[in-house]
Amino acid sequence: MTGRLSYRVRVPLSLIATSALTALVLGVVIAVHTYHNLQQDLVTGARQLGSAMVTALGPALKHEDIWLAYTILRGPREEAGNDPAEMVLLDENLNVFASNQPKRYPTALPLARTNTALAKLPDRLADGLPSHFSTYDRISAEHLVAVVPVLADDIAVGVLVISHPSGIFWPRFWDIAYRGLLSILIVLVVIAAIGWYWGDRMVRPLTRLASCMSRVGQEPLDHIQCELSSGNDEIGRLEQGFRQMLNDLRNKASLEREMVVSERLSALGRLVAGVAHEINNPLAGLIVAVNTLKRHGTMDPQTERTVTLIERGLQQIRETVAALMVEARMEAHPLSHQDIDDVRTLVATHCEKRQVTLLWHNHLEGSIKLPSTPVRQVLLNLVLNAIDATQPGGDVACEVETRGQSLSISVANNGTPIPPERIEHLFEPFYSTRRKGIGLGLWITYQIVQQLHGDIDVKSNAQRTCFHVVIPLASTAGEQHAA
Amino acid sequence: MDFQRSVCSFRDGMCYCSWTCGFPYVRHRPALQLVAVPRFQGAPLYRSYLITSVHNRDIQSWLDLRGKTFAYSDPDSNSGFLYPQFAMQEQGVEPYKWFRRGFFTWSHRNVVEAVASGLADAGAVDGYVWETLTQIHPELTSQTRVVLKSPEFGHPPIVAGTRYEPEALANVQRALLDMERSPEGQHLLQTLNLDGFIPGDASLYDSVEHMMMAVKPHPRP
CATH class of the missing domain: 3.40.190.10 (Periplasmic binding protein-like II)
Incomplete structure (x- = not known):
């Protein structure tokens, strides 16, 4: 049941429930205590009133002065009739001597014969008049009945009966209870407001996390950007865990994507190599046959033109296949600072023509154990591509350096970014968007880097597109290659 | 007064x-x-009044006071003590035996109050005082009724x-x-x-x- 409610509701509800329960328990304890106190007050009041009165009533009883007793019992004339307590003075025979309610308790009549609840009292006093203040229960449900003896020489010569309506403290009791209830309600309202605010504060990060989590699997991981706190409490730890999980998922997805691309490229490489090999064998025979035909055959001009056409076609097939069959020549001299700068010289005119600024950072020192020709071809391909992709007035930055046991080449430009769907197919052969070229530049570059046991990746955003190549130095690469 | x-x-x-x-x-x-x-x-001249509660219709004469409580004013009063005793004696009854209880209230006004409050079923009061009280405290005398008026003294x-x-x-x-x-x-x-x-x-x-x-x-x- 409560599981369906939001914490935003449950927190204030729990607070209110706890406070209400506490208030209820406290309220009941205080109410019971107040009830007992008020009842005790009533008895104390009756005792004080009674003992004060019997002092004055003694002489009246002794001198049989009914009028004096009456005036004492009824109190000041202005208050006559307002006193809720009934007071009856009885003589030693339990006849009414006087009372403040003469119509209910007629003078000189036995109390037992009055038509009142107190008529039961004489039975309870049958064993003699009490010698001290006593209360009597079960005389009347609505009255506290107290009896005070009127003593003369320590002997009871009469008694004053005080019959106090026991409900007299109810208005006071309800007043106290009402005030208490009102205070509790005010406190509960305040607690509800605080609880609402608190619940909201507690639940906000949870709701954020929950809505963020629900997006996993619905949207691409890179689109999920959540504002998460980094507190040290349980929720903070939850959020940190979620963030960690999101990162892991992202890494896994990107790794999977890279693997797919790399597997596709290597399958493509094997296919190309197989096809090329199958083409090359008959092709070589065909070229030899055509050459032989041209050199030794006698052909009319028509046939000769046709044979020449076949020869050019076969040459084109051989070139294309050769281009696809990238073969890094490993026997070249070791790469030096100058080899890199040569590339700069090669592209300088092209840069000027395209009005592109070339920023060149060549940090190579001495010669390193990598074949110069394939590395230079990789660098050249990348720089030319970058220049072509840059608008006039743009920049191309090139940085070459050794990092530990590898060579790092970065070529960046600030041209039009490459859309993500193109990046996946960027290194495939014949994949070109440019009008000129056949789209083998990056395929060749990729193949060379692969053969050098290196990695190439590309990052592209609105500001910058950057190709980054890392090639391990030959001491380790050579061993791998040999193996 | x-x-x-x-x-x-x-x-x-x-x-x-x-x-x-x-x-x-x-x-x-x-x-x-x-x-x-x-x-x-x-x-x-003045008279002594026999008064009772205005709600009490049973008391019409001295003899109706048998077993009742009776308020006198003062032992030294003619209208509040001497005359009622004389009147009862004339009727052939002894007051202290006839009444359930008789008592003094020590003033004529108190007699009226005792009767009005029900402390006494009836009482004897100075007619001059009762008449005067009807002018200054009508709320008190209106609770009482004059049963009999004595001859003039x-x-x-x-x-x-x-x-x-x-x-x-x-x-x-x-x-x-x-x-x-x-x-x-x-x-x-x-x-x-x-x-x-x-x-x-x-x-x-x-x-x-x-x-x-x-x-x-x-x-x-």
């Missing part, structure tokens, strides 16, 4: 002149002399000791008699609900003396 008619001890010489009831006057007649008698409703007189100097006595008497002729006096008389004062005559109180002789004294009311 509370009529507290003190009976002073003239023999002690503490008091020379007093407004007292006809009963103590006749009882101590040899030691007292009459100064003036108030005129009430045109005559120097001499109104409670102003008396002086016999040792009082004649000239001074004459001055007091003249002041009382002339009261109704001055505005201040008239105002005072109005407050007292009286018409004025007359010199009066001792024979006014003969009927009181007759009752005093006839009533057998009893220690309990």
Whole structure:
């Protein structure tokens, strides 16, 4: 049941429930205590009133002065009739001597014969008049009945009966209870407001996390950007865990994507190599046959033109296949600072023509154990591509350096970014968007880097597109290659 | 206005002149002399009233008071004690046996209050006091009903000791008699609900003396 409610509701509800329960328990304890106190007050009041009165009533009883007793019992004339307590003075025979309610308790009549609840009292006093203040229960449900003896020489010569309506403290009791209830309600309202605010504060990060989590699997991981706190409490730890999980998922997805691309490229490489090999064998025979035909055959001009056409076609097939069959020549001299700068010289005119600024950072020192020709071809391909992709007035930055046991080449430009769907197919052969070229530049570059046991990746955003190549130095690469 | 008619001890010489009831006057007649008698409703006379609660319809005569509680005003009062005892005796009953309980309230006004509150079923009160109370405290007298009115008696007189100097006595008497002729006096008389004062005559109180002789004294009311 409560599981369906939001914490935003449950927190204030729990607070209110706890406070209400506490208030209820406290309220009941205080109410019971107040009830007992008020009842005790009533008895104390009756005792004080009674003992004060019997002092004055003694002489009246002794001198049989009914009028004096009456005036004492009824109190000041202005208050006559307002006193809720009934007071009856009885003589030693339990006849009414006087009372403040003469119509209910007629003078000189036995109390037992009055038509009142107190008529039961004489039975309870049958064993003699009490010698001290006593209360009597079960005389009347609505009255506290107290009896005070009127003593003369320590002997009871009469008694004053005080019959106090026991409900007299109810208005006071309800007043106290009402005030208490009102205070509790005010406190509960305040607690509800605080609880609402608190619940909201507690639940906000949870709701954020929950809505963020629900997006996993619905949207691409890179689109999920959540504002998460980094507190040290349980929720903070939850959020940190979620963030960690999101990162892991992202890494896994990107790794999977890279693997797919790399597997596709290597399958493509094997296919190309197989096809090329199958083409090359008959092709070589065909070229030899055509050459032989041209050199030794006698052909009319028509046939000769046709044979020449076949020869050019076969040459084109051989070139294309050769281009696809990238073969890094490993026997070249070791790469030096100058080899890199040569590339700069090669592209300088092209840069000027395209009005592109070339920023060149060549940090190579001495010669390193990598074949110069394939590395230079990789660098050249990348720089030319970058220049072509840059608008006039743009920049191309090139940085070459050794990092530990590898060579790092970065070529960046600030041209039009490459859309993500193109990046996946960027290194495939014949994949070109440019009008000129056949789209083998990056395929060749990729193949060379692969053969050098290196990695190439590309990052592209609105500001910058950057190709980054890392090639391990030959001491380790050579061993791998040999193996 | 509370009529507290003190009976002073003239023999002690503490008091020379007093407004007292006809009963103590006749009882101590040899030691007292009459100064003036108030005129009430045109005559120097008043009555004793037997009153009961306005809700009590059962009591119509003295004999109906059997087993009832009864409020007297004062043992020294004619209208509040002497006459009711005499009247009961005339009916052939002894009051202290006839009543369930009789008691003194020590003033005529208290008799009215005792009857109104129900403390006493009936009571004997000075007619002049009751009539005066109907004017100043009608809420009190309206709770009571007059059952019987007694024959007329001499109104409670102003008396002086016999040792009082004649000239001074004459001055007091003249002041009382002339009261109704001055505005201040008239105002005072109005407050007292009286018409004025007359010199009066001792024979006014003969009927009181007759009752005093006839009533057998009893220690309990």
